[in-house]
Amino acid sequence: MDGGGVAPTTTASWLARHREMYKRATRHPFTVSIRDGTVDLAAFKRWLGQDYMFVQEFVAFLASVLLKCCKQSESSDMEIILGGLASLSDELSWFKKEAAKWSVDLAGVSPLSSNMEYRRFLQSFGEPEISYTVAITTFWIIETVYQDSFAFCIEEGNKTPPELLGTCQRWGSPEFKQYCQALQQITDRCLANAPSDAVKSAEEAFLRVLDLEVGFWDMSSPERQQNPQKPSTVQLLE
């Protein structure tokens, strides 16, 4: 904190400390290619099919976050998380409609290795030992990466193809940004009250999500997947 200033929240300090990693996840060549209009539609379709599978697992993940919340936190948190869970029903319908539009056969999609890795990570939240603080941090950063990535695709100066604008608006809208900010406030409140080992685990989960998101975007392009431009292990700087 500089003289007389307000101390940054924990999430703000992580976003500053790990900005390079955050940028790799939110300004990935795949989403940047959507924004600059050069996106390979085969890559977009691959992402669409894989993300549908991801969201199916995300439902169970969010149910586990909700369960942890109900056991130990405030009812206002519960309502916000429940809203997110309810909206996944719409999201799954959206994927089915979009897949039909792009002739992607969702029944024929099987998860690629980065997706399987991400899904295994989400499944681990079913373990009761993982705290609500770590779970809500994870939920916040997963949503924030999509919000920031797709908001960039509809910001001024974009050349996003018109047929992809609906996708970008789904996560890039001001309403979704507000939702992510509400999650960030909950996360900061939990972190402020958590013991230091839980804060450390939450920061590790934050970094793990950024790493998994980069891997997920890489999956959209076979060349990048074979030659990923990311550090395989993320270490905390103490």
Ligand SMILES: Cc1ncc(CN)c(N)n1
């Ligand atoms: C991989 C991934 N990350 C985040 C989101 C946003 N819920 C998503 N649909 N897919």
